[in-house]
Amino acid sequence: MDFQNTEQRVKELRNLLNQYGYEYYVLDKPSVPDAEYDRIMQELLKWEETYPQLRTEDSPTQRVGGAVLDMFEKVQHRVPMLSLGNAFNEQDLRDFDRRIRQAVGDKISYVCELKIDGLAVSLRYEEGLFVQGATRGDGTIGEDITNNLKTIKSMPLRLTENVSIEVRGEAFMPKRSFEMLNEARKERGEELFANPRNAAAGSLRQLDPKIAAARRLDVFLYGIGNPEAIGADSHSGGLDYLDQLGFKTNKERRRCATIDDVLEFIQGWTEKRPQLPYEIDGIVIKVDSLDQQAELGTTAKSPRWAIAYKFPAEEVITTLLDIELSVGRTGVITPTAILEPVKVAGTTVQRASLHNEDLIREKDIKIGDKVVIKKAGDIIPEVVNVLADQRTGEEVDFYMPTHCPECESELVRLDGEVALRCINPKCPAQIREGLIHFVSRDAMNIEGLGEKVISQLFAEKLISDVADIYKLTREQLMELERMGEKSVSNLLQAIEASKDNSLEKLLFGLGIRLVGAKAAKTLAQQFETMERLASTSKEELIAINEIGDKMADSIVSFFEQEEAKELIQELVAAGVNMDYKGTKPVSAEESDSIFAGKTVVLTGKLEQLKRNEAKEKIEALGGNVAGSVSKKTHLVVAGADAGSKLTKAQELGIEVWDEERLIAELNK
Ligand code: IVH
Numbered sequence: 001m002d003f004q005n006t007e008q009r010v011k012e013l014r015n016l017l018n019q020y021g022y023e024y025y026v027l028d029k030p031s032v033p034d035a036e037y038d039r040i041m042q043e044l045l046k047w048e049e050t051y052p053q054l055r056t057e058d059s060p061t062q063r064v065g066g067a068v069l070d071m072f073e074k075v076q077h078r079v080p081m082l083s084l085g086n087a088f089n090e091q092d093l094r095d096f097d098r099r100i101r102q103a104v105g106d107k108i109s110y111v112c113e114l115k116i117d118g119l120a121v122s123l124r125y126e127e128g129l130f131v132q133g134a135t136r137g138d139g140t141i142g143e144d145i146t147n148n149l150k151t152i153k154s155m156p157l158r159l160t161e162n163v164s165i166e167v168r169g170e171a172f173m174p175k176r177s178f179e180m181l182n183e184a185r186k187e188r189g190e191e192l193f194a195n196p197r198n199a200a201a202g203s204l205r206q207l208d209p210k211i212a213a214a215r216r217l218d219v220f221l222y223g224i225g226n227p228e229a230i231g232a233d234s235h236s237g238g239l240d241y242l243d244q245l246g247f248k249t250n251k252e253r254r255r256c257a258t259i260d261d262v263l264e265f266i267q268g269w270t271e272k273r274p275q276l277p278y279e280i281d282g283i284v285i286k287v288d289s290l291d292q293q294a295e296l297g298t299t300a301k302s303p304r305w306a307i308a309y310k311f312p313a314e315e316v317i318t319t320l321l322d323i324e325l326s327v328g329r330t331g332v333i334t335p336t337a338i339l340e341p342v343k344v345a346g347t348t349v350q351r352a353s354l355h356n357e358d359l360i361r362e363k364d365i366k367i368g369d370k371v372v373i374k375k376a377g378d379i380i381p382e383v384v385n386v387l388a389d390q391r392t393g394e395e396v397d398f399y400m401p402t403h404c405p406e407c408e409s410e411l412v413r414l415d416g417e418v419a420l421r422c423i424n425p426k427c428p429a430q431i432r433e434g435l436i437h438f439v440s441r442d443a444m445n446i447e448g449l450g451e452k453v454i455s456q457l458f459a460e461k462l463i464s465d466v467a468d469i470y471k472l473t474r475e476q477l478m479e480l481e482r483m484g485e486k487s488v489s490n491l492l493q494a495i496e497a498s499k500d501n502s503l504e505k506l507l508f509g510l511g512i513r514l515v516g517a518k519a520a521k522t523l524a525q526q527f528e529t530m531e532r533l534a535s536t537s538k539e540e541l542i543a544i545n546e547i548g549d550k551m552a553d554s555i556v557s558f559f560e561q562e563e564a565k566e567l568i569q570e571l572v573a574a575g576v577n578m579d580y581k582g583t584k585p586v587s588a589e590e591s592d593s594i595f596a597g598k599t600v601v602l603t604g605k606l607e608q609l610k611r612n613e614a615k616e617k618i619e620a621l622g623g624n625v626a627g628s629v630s631k632k633t634h635l636v637v638a639g640a641d642a643g644s645k646l647t648k649a650q651e652l653g654i655e656v657w658d659e660e661r662l663i664a665e666l667n668k
Contacts, residue, residue, distance in 0.1 A: 010047050017037070017044065018158075020040075022156075025153040025248070026247075041061070044060070064210055068207055072205075073144040074142070075144045077225075078166060078225065079166065080139050081136045082302050085301075085307050086307070088312070092307075093263065093266075094259060096285070096307045102628065105643045110255070111285075112253065112283055112284070112285055114253075114269065116170035116220050116278065117278075117280055118197055118279075119170065119200060119201050120170060121133055122134050122168050123155065124165075125166075128160075133145055135205075137441075148204045150209070151212045151213035152217050156246040159245040159246055160246045161244075161245060163230065165229065165245075166226055167247065168221065168225055169221035169222050169223070171204060172197070172278055173199045173216070173218070178193070181193065181215060194346045195347065197346075198347075220248055221247045223235070233289070234289055234290060252269075262285055280311075282310040284306060285309065286306040291605065291611055294610070294611040295602065297615075300517075313344075313374040314375075315373065318340045320368065322367055323354065323360075325400075325401065325405045329433035331423055332420070333401075333404070333405070333411060333422065335398070336352065339371070342373065344374065345374075352383050360398060363385060366386070366396055367395060367398055368396060370390045371383045371387065400420055406429035432455060437509065437511050438509040444498040445498065448491040466510070469495060470571070471574070477492070499577060501576075502580055503529070503580040504525075505520075512558045522547070529578055529579050535559075590622065591622030595618050595621040595622055600637060601645060603645040604638050604639035604640050604646065605639045614637070628645070633654050634655070636657070637657050637662045
């Protein structure tokens with residue numbers, strides 16, 4: 001065959017393989033025998049071998065082509081990957097429904113989807129070609145697992161249209177693949193995976209794509225990162241569009257007009273769940289209209305327009321062997337139940353937090369009791385109750401100690417708190433926990449520096465405060481247990497990279513009392529540099545919306561401490577960034593716009609502006625966009641068919657604009 005004919009033939013073969021693959025893996029309706037598929041694949045491989053110039057990135061032969069990596073690159077998500085709020089019962093769902101109706105009115109419909117138990121992934125296509133796939137990570141930064149994702153046969157390498165789109169979905173391991181994998185591992189004497197989710201996560205985090213390829217993973221896509229870009233006006237429309245592009249979406253979705261229909265859908269799947277060929281852990285309920293989604297907006301962590309109903313957790317009985325005490329970062333003493341190991345929802349459980357003494361009294365827990373265990377949210381083990389009627393009389397009462405189990409200083413109970421605390425600032429347990437917090441994901445996110453490594457470094461006295469982390473040397477790290485050349489290099493690189501984190505990560509990592517991740521972000525945005533924040537006053541702090549009296553006190557006294565000042569100096573000397581790197585919302589004072597300091601509510605259908613576009617523009621001018629009308633609202637922008645919010649605005653005598661006026665003012 002001459003080159004031109006070969007080129008033609010190669011195209012034909014590729015099209016056939018794509019079509020057969022799509023029928024087999026996406027539609028689950030094979031149209032040719034496996035042997036035929038294999039024969040065509042062999043022929044294509046042969047031609048690509050002979051004429052490497054004919055090999056393309058999206059060729060079906062390229063699914064396992066990727067190189068073995070040293071580590072995964074980090075990927076910044078263009079649109080953050082949020083998670084979902086949870087509902088555990090009918091009441092939670094009715095509350096969700098009420099909140100939605102209050103905010104956007106009664107004209108709503110929901111889409112119910114199965115909540116696939118795998119791991120969230122984001123896939124980016126440019127002009128129809130798959131270019132990058134990433135894990136969720138902390139929601140802002142994930143890991144580049146492009147080559148592993150390519151091995152998932154149901155995931156298209158090229159779309160049916162040349163669109164640029166970012167899609168999100170759940171990669172998972174079907175039950176059958178999971179069983180086969182574990183059987184093989186058992187035969188080889190390897191450790192078994194606890195459940196399909198862990199197996200899928202473990203597979204996608206393999207540095208060698210050949211291993212991922214052998215694991216038979218699958219992926220369902222459930223959302224679009226940039227839905228505005230494709231012109232859909234509903235979530236369900238977006239999913240239909242994903243089907244059209246060649247993606248695998250889950251067909252068991254249903255549009256529901258009322259929350260009762262949602263409950264019925266949930267009931268149905270609670271019963272049918274065991275028959276599915278993959279694991280689900282709940283049902284996701286989403287508001288269908290994208291305009292309404294935008295109006296509802298998101299909190300820092302999750303959208304207000306969706307919720308995840310979680311199936312009730314599996315419960316098992318075991319024996320409580322002992323109660324152990326641990327000292328947390330803030331000195332709180334936490335009792336932990338040591339249990340006779342027992343399997344719950346796929347993993348073996350041998351510890352469960354008992355939180356505090358009050359809870360132990362409330363549940364009447366004694367050492368030696370038979371207890372019912374479940375995993376809250378299917379992750380964290382919890383003692384549900386005690387089987388008091390099975391007591392033998394041998395059970396022993398438990399009392400909290402009067403002194404810290406780690407440093408032996410006297411414990412105190414602060415006003416109004418149930419927890420007992422060790423208030424010795426030099427308590428080694430608190431220092432160690434503070435270090436663990438500093439490197440954790442929402443703080444400085446230093447991968448490879450987990451609890452175990454930190455504990456070792458601390459025990460060996462190689463680190464005693466967070467600045468010491470930046471002084472660690474290759475030689476010191478090589479001394480640690482289970483640390484090879486490569487993991488040390490990766491770790492040093494991760495430590496180095498953390499120096500560039502934006503200020504909020506460092507602020508949260510410092511563990512200032514009452515300052516959580518969200519407050520840290522607000523502080524970073526408002527003050528922009530550590531220096532400015534460190535010299536602020538209580539008054540200035542409480543003037544900020546989200547900062548209360550107690551938190552302000554805590555921040556001021558943190559920065560007054562000599563130790564804190566020294567620590568920050570040391571971090572500066574180590575090259576740790578002290579500046580906020582994100583975008584800053586314009587403050588009302590800085591803006592001379594008419595929107596500055598005003599609370600605006602958008603309602604009805606906007607014809608020219610997308611709702612989130614309008615929101616962004618108003619915020620950029622120092623305004624604040626709220627979801628519902630109240631006495632605090634300064635201005636309501638009413639588009640077509642505005643309903644109850646407009647009425648309320650009129651009742652309250654609030655100024656109302658139409659879209660034209662809004663656009664005119666935005667353009668001023
Ligand atoms: S929507 C912005 N739909 O559940 C919200 N999530 O806790 C995006 N999940 O991280 C999530 N099936 O990994 C959505 N049909 C589905 C899902 C689903 C599984 C996972 C996803 C997410 C987690 C939420």
